[in-house]
Amino acid sequence: MHDIRAIRDNPEAFDRDLSRRGLGPLSAELIALDDARKAAVSAAQENQERRNARAKEIGAAKKAKDEARAAELMAEVAGLKEAAPTLEKAQTEAAKTLDDRLAAIPNLPKADVPEGADEHGNVEYRRFASARAELPEGRQHFELGESLGLMDFEAATRISGSRFVVLKGQIARLERALGQFMLDLHTQEHGYLEVAPPILVRDEAMFGTAQLPKFRDDQFAVNDGSTIEDLRRSVGSLIATADDGRKATDFISSGVQDWIDQSSRWLIPTAEVPLTNLVRESILAEDELPLRFTALTPCFRAEAGAAGRDTRGMLRQHQFNKVELVSITAPEKSTEEHERMLSCAEAVLKKLDLPFRTMTLCTGDMGFASQKTYDIEVWMPGQKTFREISSCSVCGDFQARRMNARHRKDGKPAFVHTLNGSGVAVGRALIAVMENYQNPDGSVTIPSALAPYMGGLNRIEGQAT
Missing domain, CATH: 1.10.287.40 (Serine-tRNA synthetase, tRNA binding domain)
Incomplete structure (x- = not known):
């Protein structure tokens, strides 16, 4: 704001x-x-x-x-x-x-953000080449997963509809291993404090990180226990007070929206929401900063604007797991912290030995709340292209103003700066590992960094149990 x-x-x-x-x-x-x-x-x-x-x-x-x-x-x-x-x-x-x-007005870009209308204006910042022989092409993750009998989209559709997946056996364990590996890396080597936050949040929390009101259609609302009978009673009362049919319709629409607003919470689209809001409506001491938080949570997105995009596989799901990184800093430290956060996210892919490139997003492609964003894009041999696996953004005091999050500077309250990044998206890391470590026989080799988390297993060959 x-x-x-x-x-x-x-x-x-x-x-x-x-x-x-x-x-x-x-x-x-x-x-x-x-x-x-x-x-x-x-x-x-x-x-x-x-x-x-x-x-x-x-x-x-x-x-x-x-x-x-x-x-x-x-x-x-x-x-x-x-x-x-x-x-x-x-x-x-x-x-x-x-x-x-x-x-309703987006954050202002930093002076060094490249100008451009869309993703075509993004600029490569740096690149990491895997020590392994890179696969120029290969099978896509869903082809591998389905052939192994460990990735079931049809069952997920019967249970929940499109854009869901059921993972089984060794692939389910691989996804769990990836999340645990990332948490351990960020807490033990990068100094982040692990947090287990709520995944249902109030309007105020979503407004604080700028998911509301602009991106309401991208979110999932969950009723907090109010029943349909409560709604019927409310509507009946509104009809009784209406003078004519048109007024009744207006009253009912208003009443239903009020009922939704008063009886719902939001499923988090990212742990950025609860982690950043940990400091809402507070004044921190200067020596408390920086604060660095990390969390592994389920995330939920309606993908309202993604009709027809990435309909096959796990790239664009309604529910997915992600390790989030959030930093709260003094204003003069936020640029330095942004580079640090990016390095922490890149370290995940380096330890997994996955080829990637880091892009500086242009003014037309970065997020609503961001002053500057780096996207990390991992190589996907099955698609023969790079795909985003992490975004690391510095927001300045844009979110802090919406949350009234401050610190004392020279004895006076001043707004903090907030940063957030994926450290990284677990589902997309799973896809990248499967596609980059696939073998000609359809099996998947386990990266050495994940060996301690896989019980000594070094290859996924397919088990339906």
Whole structure:
């Protein structure tokens, strides 16, 4: 979320940075909304000040036994009291209008982010070549998994619908091994604190990390126990108060949305949400920073904008596991922390000896809350291309403002900077291992880094148990 004071101080710079995001100038509109908010605040304050002043005058008039003047002043005070709720409502609505508008504007890119309209404008940052002989091509992961009898998409569809998978036997164990390996690496070698967070969160948490309101359609909402009977009673009450059919329809739509909003939580799309919100509404001591958190959790995404994309296999699932990295830093340390986080994520692929490249995302391809993002793309022989396996982003104080997360700097509260990254996506790491370590006979060799987690198994040859 943006600071309206900073926009007022330098509107040209704000509009210039927005243009790099492909957006038109907005500073004039935002300043006008802030002017309206200030006017509403002033009107409410003036009303209160006049009431206070008139109250003193009423006392003086009564003391002077000037009943006519006292009555005149009391009538004026009554009018001021009557106007107060309207003025207060206008003040609240003006503030909400400004906040909602600010919340809908993406973060501003850092100066060194390359400009571009889409992924074609991304720039390669560095590359890692595997010590093993790289496979230029091969079978895709779902072909390997199905031939081994350990990856079942049909059963998952019968149970849950499309974009789910059932993993079995040694492939299920391999996925578990990958997650444990990543957690151990990040906690024992990289200094992250392991956290087991909730995977159901409130609106405020999703707003804090900017999943709401813009990306509502990409999320899964879960009812917290309110029953359909509660909804029926609510709708029945609304119908009873409606004057006509059109009004009834409007009332019902409003009532259903209220019921959804009040009775639901959100399944996390990434552990970034609960991990970053650990510091919401808090003021940290300067010596507490940086904070570094990691978690292995299920993640859930509706993939609303991905119709027809990656429909085969595990690349784009509604449910998947991911190891997340989150850092909370002082502002002057966030750039350094961003590079550190990227190195931690890259270390996972280096230890697995998987070929990858790291890309700096351009202004048109990076996420809504990001100031700068690196994507790590792993080589997938089955698809003969690189695919994203991790994104590491620095968000500046964009999320901290939405969460009111601060630290003390020189004795005064100041917003922290937040960073997040995949360390890495477990399902995509599974795909990469299967495709890069496949053998001509359809078996899959276990990377040496995972041997301690696989009970001595060095090859997956297919068992349905």
